[in-house]
Amino acid sequence: MQGVDLHTHSNISDGTLSPELLVLSALEKGIHTLALTDHDTMDGLKQAEEVAKNQPIQIISGVEISSQWSRPATKKSYGVHIVALNMQNPEPLQQLLIQQKKIRAARAKLICDLLIPLIGQDIYADVLAKVADEPDRVTRTHIAKVLVEKGIVSRPQQAFDKYIKEGKKAYVKFDGLGLAETIDVIHQSQGFAILAHPTRYDLSATNIRYLIEIFAYHGGDAIELPPAIEPLSTRQMVDRMIAEFNLKVSVGSDFHGDNMPWIKLGNIPRVKEGQVGIWESFS
Numbered sequence: 001m002q003g004v005d006l007h008t009h010s011n012i013s014d015g016t017l018s019p020e021l022l023v024l025s026a027l028e029k030g031i032h033t034l035a036l037t038d039h040d041t042m043d044g045l046k047q048a049e050e051v052a053k054n055q056p057i058q059i060i061s062g063v064e065i066s067s068q069w070s071r072p073a074t075k076k077s078y079g080v081h082i083v084a085l086n087m088q089n090p091e092p093l094q095q096l097l098i099q100q101k102k103i104r105a106a107r108a109k110l111i112c113d114l115l116i117p118l119i120g121q122d123i124y125a126d127v128l129a130k131v132a133d134e135p136d137r138v139t140r141t142h143i144a145k146v147l148v149e150k151g152i153v154s155r156p157q158q159a160f161d162k163y164i165k166e167g168k169k170a171y172v173k174f175d176g177l178g179l180a181e182t183i184d185v186i187h188q189s190q191g192f193a194i195l196a197h198p199t200r201y202d203l204s205a206t207n208i209r210y211l212i213e214i215f216a217y218h219g220g221d222a223i224e225l226p227p228a229i230e231p232l233s234t235r236q237m238v239d240r241m242i243a244e245f246n247l248k249v250s251v252g253s254d255f256h257g258d259n260m261p262w263i264k265l266g267n268i269p270r271v272k273e274g275q276v277g278i279w280e281s282f283s
Contacts, residue, residue: 003033004033005026005251006224007196008255022036033057035061037083042090065097079173084192086283145259147159193222199234222250225238
């Protein structure tokens with residue numbers, strides 16, 4: 001497991017390192033198996049693969065897909081991220097990502113429009129400048145950074161807390177594909193479906209357990225283990241669910257570079273005895 005990092009981001013989405021620099025940084029840290037999992041895009045994969053040629057590192061194709069699920073009893077929908085890994089036939093997934101990019105671009109513009117009466121200015125052009133004028137690359141992190149640069153908030157998290165997280169006036173839900181359909185298209189692409197950071201969706205313990213249950217029911221392959229900084233009880237709950245539903249595990253730092261400087265590339269949780277890593281299934 002040491003030397004494996006299956007959840008990272010580049011500046012193709014909301015990371016700060018280019019795919020090339022990400023691979024070089026991974027090599028410096030002794031990582032031999034790296035997945036680039038940008039949000040709803042695989043556009044950085046070729047750059048990563050090119051710089052990895054003739055180097056002691058394997059680049060795993062990956063993408064973090066914005067999806068959603070709901071509980072039948074409440075019918076409330078919740079956002080969830082599914083990491084797709086090691087696609088052998090990526091065409092079905094690429095077709096899905098075309099639609100996801102359109103949703104992402106429209107959402108970014110709507111968030112910026114909603115911010116206008118709240119902050120007294122239109123920051124959309126400044127946000128686009130963060131992503132080389134490619135609107136389908138915009139994430140809320142880019143919007144938060146512009147709000148900091150404009151002096152509207154003092155730090156990115158304040159932008160989320162005040163304006164753009166769920167429940168705030170400029171929040172716009174990402175209306176992505178449902179959980180079952182997401183898993184299905186990953187499997188059509190001969191890849192593996194991973195439930196990303198299951199304890200980071202502001203869900204109750206009951207809803208986390210339900211999310212893992214329906215993820216397994218719909219054929220999900222592995223659960224991303226919580227980072228070591230989370231409470232032991234949280235890890236124990238996730239471990240019990242992994243065992244109960246006979247799921248494999250994945251490990252990833254969720255590295256974003258300077259956008260989240262407290263997260264270090266290659267800093268991954270420990271796999272416990274009896275747990276099977278999804279990377280053991282890679283061809």
